[in-house]
Amino acid sequence: MKQIDGGLCAPKGFRAGGVWCGIRKKNDKRDLALIVSDRLCTAAGMYTTNKVKAASVLVTREHLASGRCQAVICNSGNANACTGEAGLDAARRMARAAAAALSIDPALVAVGSTGVIGVPLPVEKVEAAMPDLVSALSADYKGHAAALEAIMTTDTRKKEIALEIELDGKTVRIGAIAKGAGMIHPNMATMLSFITTDAAIAPALLDSALRLAVSRSFNRVTVDGDTSTNDMVVILANGMAENAPIEKDDANYLRFCAALEQVCINLARAIARDGEGATRLVSCTVSGAGDEKTAETLAKAIVGSSLVKAACFGADANWGRILCAMGYSGADFEPETVSVRFRSKAGEVLVCKGGASIPFSEDLAKAVLSEEEIDILVDLEQAGAASATCWGCDLTYDYVKINGDYRS
Amino acid sequence: MKQIDGGLCAPKGFRAGGVWCGIRKKNDKRDLALIVSDRLCTAAGMYTTNKVKAASVLVTREHLASGRCQAVICNSGNANACTGEAGLDAARRMARAAAAALSIDPALVAVGSTGVIGVPLPVEKVEAAMPDLVSALSADYKGHAAALEAIMTTDTRKKEIALEIELDGKTVRIGAIAKGAGMIHPNMATMLSFITTDAAIAPALLDSALRLAVSRSFNRVTVDGDTSTNDMVVILANGMAENAPIEKDDANYLRFCAALEQVCINLARAIARDGEGATRLVSCTVSGAGDEKTAETLAKAIVGSSLVKAACFGADANWGRILCAMGYSGADFEPETVSVRFRSKAGEVLVCKGGASIPFSEDLAKAVLSEEEIDILVDLEQAGAASATCWGCDLTYDYVKINGDYRS
Numbered sequence: 114m115k116q117i118d119g120g121l122c123a124p125k126g127f128r129a130g131g132v133w134c135g136i137r138k139k140n141d142k143r144d145l146a147l148i149v150s151d152r153l154c155t156a157a158g159m160y161t162t163n164k165v166k167a168a169s170v171l172v173t174r175e176h177l178a179s180g181r182c183q184a185v186i187c188n189s190g191n192a193n194a195c196t197g198e199a200g201l202d203a204a205r206r207m208a209r210a211a212a213a214a215l216s217i218d219p220a221l222v223a224v225g226s227t228g229v230i231g232v233p234l235p236v237e238k239v240e241a242a243m244p245d246l247v248s249a250l251s252a253d254y255k256g257h258a259a260a261l262e263a264i265m266t267t268d269t270r271k272k273e274i275a276l277e278i279e280l281d282g283k284t285v286r287i288g289a290i291a292k293g294a295g296m297i298h299p300n301m302a303t304m305l306s307f308i309t310t311d312a313a314i315a316p317a318l319l320d321s322a323l324r325l326a327v328s329r330s331f332n333r334v335t336v337d338g339d340t341s342t343n344d345m346v347v348i349l350a351n352g353m354a355e356n357a358p359i360e361k362d363d364a365n366y367l368r369f370c371a372a373l374e375q376v377c378i379n380l381a382r383a384i385a386r387d388g389e390g391a392t393r394l395v396s397c398t399v400s401g402a403g404d405e406k407t408a409e410t411l412a413k414a415i416v417g418s419s420l421v422k423a424a425c426f427g428a429d430a431n432w433g434r435i436l437c438a439m440g441y442s443g444a445d446f447e448p449e450t451v452s453v454r455f456r457s458k459a460g461e462v463l464v465c466k467g468g469a470s471i472p473f474s475e476d477l478a479k480a481v482l483s484e485e486e487i488d489i490l491v492d493l494e495q496a497g498a499a500s501a502t503c504w505g506c507d508l509t510y511d512y513v514k515i516n517g518d519y520r521s
Numbered sequence: 522m523k524q525i526d527g528g529l530c531a532p533k534g535f536r537a538g539g540v541w542c543g544i545r546k547k548n549d550k551r552d553l554a555l556i557v558s559d560r561l562c563t564a565a566g567m568y569t570t571n572k573v574k575a576a577s578v579l580v581t582r583e584h585l586a587s588g589r590c591q592a593v594i595c596n597s598g599n600a601n602a603c604t605g606e607a608g609l610d611a612a613r614r615m616a617r618a619a620a621a622a623l624s625i626d627p628a629l630v631a632v633g634s635t636g637v638i639g640v641p642l643p644v645e646k647v648e649a650a651m652p653d654l655v656s657a658l659s660a661d662y663k664g665h666a667a668a669l670e671a672i673m674t675t676d677t678r679k680k681e682i683a684l685e686i687e688l689d690g691k692t693v694r695i696g697a698i699a700k701g702a703g704m705i706h707p708n709m710a711t712m713l714s715f716i717t718t719d720a721a722i723a724p725a726l727l728d729s730a731l732r733l734a735v736s737r738s739f740n741r742v743t744v745d746g747d748t749s750t751n752d753m754v755v756i757l758a759n760g761m762a763e764n765a766p767i768e769k770d771d772a773n774y775l776r777f778c779a780a781l782e783q784v785c786i787n788l789a790r791a792i793a794r795d796g797e798g799a800t801r802l803v804s805c806t807v808s809g810a811g812d813e814k815t816a817e818t819l820a821k822a823i824v825g826s827s828l829v830k831a832a833c834f835g836a837d838a839n840w841g842r843i844l845c846a847m848g849y850s851g852a853d854f855e856p857e858t859v860s861v862r863f864r865s866k867a868g869e870v871l872v873c874k875g876g877a878s879i880p881f882s883e884d885l886a887k888a889v890l891s892e893e894e895i896d897i898l899v900d901l902e903q904a905g906a907a908s909a910t911c912w913g914c915d916l917t918y919d920y921v922k923i924n925g926d927y928r929s
Contacts, residue, residue: 231877426921
């Protein structure tokens with residue numbers, strides 16, 4: 114497995130592009146992205162579990178039910194959520210506009226939207242921009258970068274990755290982008306992510322590979338506990354790597370799953386690192402658990418706690434809040450055997466053993482917690498050997514600032 | 522039902538007091554409280570549902586299992602949680618010290634603690650302060666006020682109330698104090714509250730009255746989604762009002778329940794209003810629901826959403842976040858019929874109808890949301906007539922500041 118350049122366009126046969134179509138008032142950033150495969154793709158998607166679903170989620174779920182897709186169109190600046198029948202019509206018009214410009218069936222187009230909720234989507238701006246958007250498509254990094262820019266909102270960092278693996282002597286590539294900084298909580302496919310691959314893979318296996326990867330990556334991230342109305346992860350596989358098609362749960366499938374999981378984890382970490390206002394990426398690994406679900410529930414509660422997040426911002430080794438969060442997580446564990454360590458490139462410090470206080474150097478703890486990337490390592494020291502890692506960020510003044518007046 | 526002065530000491534036969542014993546480093550605030558009844562009381566308690574329970578919670582739960590109690594001792598500045606066997610021993614020594622000074626059985630003493638988690642409790646300071654604490658007891662407002670001060674931590678406002686009702690020609694009084702500003706989330710008896718009454722009431726009915734009142738008050742408050750390790754609500758009823766003892770679910774019982782519910786709601790609102798760093802009290806009422814539980818689940822999700830809280834801080838009428846929070850709450854409802862209004866003393870503004878945007882005055886919305894007390898009124902406009910109100914506060918820079926370095 115090797116990291117490569119090219120992003121979405123690293124796999125064979127994919128083009129991407131982005132333009133400013135005017136949904137965002139200012140033209141300082143693109144707001145409309147298009148991703149297209151030269152060939153019909155096998156496709157899989159995962160969507161928000163929020164009961165309030167954006168029109169784009171409803172339309173994409175309907176279109177991808179066939180397991181086939183060839184293009185993704187996505188706007189930023191407007192979530193097209195809580196927009197009623199008119200919103201649903203706007204999402205369908207986005208798919209039709211892209212399909213017409215690309216001469217494909219509208220049912221082969223996935224639609225994404227992100228931005229403010231409850232404002233009618235000016236779909237005529239999307240339609241008017243289609244000729245420019247199609248002209249802007251390219252099969253190189255430039256096209257990928259323009260599409261990525263066009264899906265970003267409060268993101269301050271790019272979330273992109275491409276990997277390469279060998280399957281039976283053929284080179285298979287996976288490229289991906291994601292956006293997300295706020296309204297991020299691990300209970301679904303969190304945020305927007307679009308993934309391309311030139312692997313040949315059967316729809317059912319692509320779907321299960323995506324579910325597994327998302328469960329161990331995007332679904333283990335939290336920024337603020339709010340599950341968005343617009344979350345969507347879509348993967349398109351066009352088969353142009355010419356590997357022997359993956360059609361059963363064999364070694365090649367597992368190799369593909371491992372690569373896809375790495376892609377998703379890379380983006381999930383990037384989302385947590387770019388959490389609105391965040392100054393630190395906080396990774397929490399819970400080990401020594403009887404099963405992975407228990408470890409995950411505990412780790413999620415820790416990175417999701419406002420008090421733990423605020424303590425990380427203050428580089429304060431307030432480990433009692435970690436035990437408190439574990440205690441209300443709903444997971445079953447014995448508090449009396451828990452140990453807690455903090456680790457970063459500045460070092461490592463054990464602050465709790467047997468569920469209780471032990472003497473530690475406050476100076477070392479401060480130094481460890483002052484780094485940009487912090488690990489919280491919790492060992493349940495119980496029967497099991499299962500572990501799980503979840504990702505979050507600190508809670509800062511800037512989170513409040515960004516979200517105090519988002520619509521302005 | 523009439524509001525009266527006197528707090529904890531308003532009911533007949535109760536004395537209270539507070540001193541500085543040295544658990545807090547600075548002597549600018551009392552840190553040890555004592556509440557005593559002249560006569561043996563019927564008592565009930567509710568405790569944190571956090572799996573990690575403070576030693577004080579374990580000891581009080583054990584002592585109150587008898588349904589009898591005569592005194593409460595409570596310290597601030599140290600939570601005595603995650604302190605192992607030594608912590609349990611310290612909590613028992615607190616009960617014994619109070620019992621010895623008052624010449625009662627240690628099993629008749631409830632113990633409360635609040636403050637930092639995971640630091641050994643210097644119980645010898647409590648023991649040394651007992652003579653001063655007993656001398657400080659008084660049956661007037663002064664004693665009540667000293668006890669209240671002694672249980673406060675990051676609280677900036679006093680949470681206190683006393684009410685009077687008539688039961689069969691006898692005057693029955695209820696007095697109460699509470700503390701709580703952070704680590705507040707509605708999943709239990711949140712925070713510390715001690716309630717006195719001179720009502721004569723059977724243990725089982727006192728217990729059910731407390732459970733009902735707490736379920737509609739403290740359990741409907743959230744500040745930050747973190748359920749504390751030390752939460753405790755204890756009520757002592759000494760019977761000195763000489764009302765005919767409440768021994769069945771009759772009109773007098775319902776009158777007592779209503780008064781107790783008012784007492785708890787008053788304190789619950791005060792806790793939300795004093796949420797760490799808060800500038801606004803946010804009350805959310807969901808109506809038109811099929812059942813009260815659905816209404817409560819939705820209202821809790823709304824006041825608990827970091828994004829809704831940040832929008833309240835910014836006086837931003839971002840109602841899409843309200844629908845988003847409802848959507849991930851887990852409650853069953855149809856988004857398509859929901860209406861949302863904001864109300865305060867500056868006026869009222871409808872911002873969402875039929876689950877979608879309607880035109881509204883941004884200026885009016887800004888004015889309404891700029892008040893210190895805001896109501897979010899959500900009508901599901903569905904079959905039912907059930908409603909519920911939950912309370913929270915805005916998310917501000919100061920919440921982050923207070924919790925970024927709490928231990929220093």
